Amino acid sequence: MRIDIITVHPELLSGPFSHSILKRAQERGLAQVVVHDLRPWGLGRHQQVDDYQYGGGAGMVMMIEPIYNVVQHLKEERHYDEIIYMTPDGKRFDQPMANRLSLQENLMMICGHYKGIDQRLRDMLVTLEISIGDYVISGGELAAAVVADAVIRLIPGVLNDETSALTDTFQDGLLAPPVYTRPPDFMGWKVPDVLLSGHQAKIEQWRLDQSLQRTKERRPDLYKKFIENDHANQKP
Missing domain, CATH: 3.40.1280.10 (SPOUT methyltransferase, trefoil knot domain)
Incomplete structure (x- = not known):
């Protein structure tokens, strides 16, 4: 480009x-x-x-x-x-x-x-x-x-992790979920247990739930649009 x-x-x-x-x-x-x-x-x-x-x-x-x-x-x-x-x-x-x-x-x-x-x-x-x-x-x-x-940053090869841009805020119409890194416990502030579980399906569900909650609280306009589109896609 x-x-x-x-x-x-x-x-x-x-x-x-x-x-x-x-x-x-x-x-x-x-x-x-x-x-x-x-x-x-x-x-x-x-x-x-x-x-x-x-x-x-x-x-x-x-x-x-x-x-x-x-x-x-x-x-x-x-x-x-x-x-x-x-x-x-x-x-x-x-x-x-x-x-x-x-x-x-x-x-x-x-x-x-x-x-x-x-x-x-x-x-x-x-x-x-x-x-x-x-x-x-x-x-x-x-x-x-x-x-x-x-x-x-969306051009293939620009980001070191090709999947990073796909999980950014707004890519799926929702705000991104919270993110954490080491250490797992800092002064009593702990990383959610699910992220340390190694259970990928539960982790992905937690991230989706957090995205939905964060979007509903911070950007109700986006949340409403996401729900409407989701319902429309589920119609036969």
Whole structure:
């Protein structure tokens, strides 16, 4: 997989892709993340990338020409399965979307700043708009890093344990159960006996029960959806 990220602040993305799982994925040749500085594509002597919005109002808008030019340049080099714009009013990012994007080959992400990008870019070039939550942050860089992380870790071979991603929270529509490691007893705080029993069927049932309970308490919306889907799947 290759992910191209367009931003006016490339330095904000230097850290997330230089460490841990994302770094190993690139070293193994399983993923490639290329960050493109929009500023050299800016207009005029000052490499302008933003301007006042038509109709007045506070805040600048990222101009159409610099983004259009860099997008067209990249599209001449390869086909992109999705051109993604990170925006608070986009589709809410979730695990099923991460799963779907992990099956693609080339993704492009445009990071907004200021009041966002010229709407014509969204209408004519962008194929998918993504929000990571109902809040506003200073720009799309951190959101792009979140999406890239969630997607890349799903690529086969990225995680050392291939089954790890399959048991993550949200993969089956439920929150993950509690997890424990050694020692079995710390200052009287004990690991549940069932996890030490070696009885795999009982362990899996305990984990399912814990997932259901945790989801019901913490995310009743997910719990309701899971129960409805479960009942629907049981119908003849």
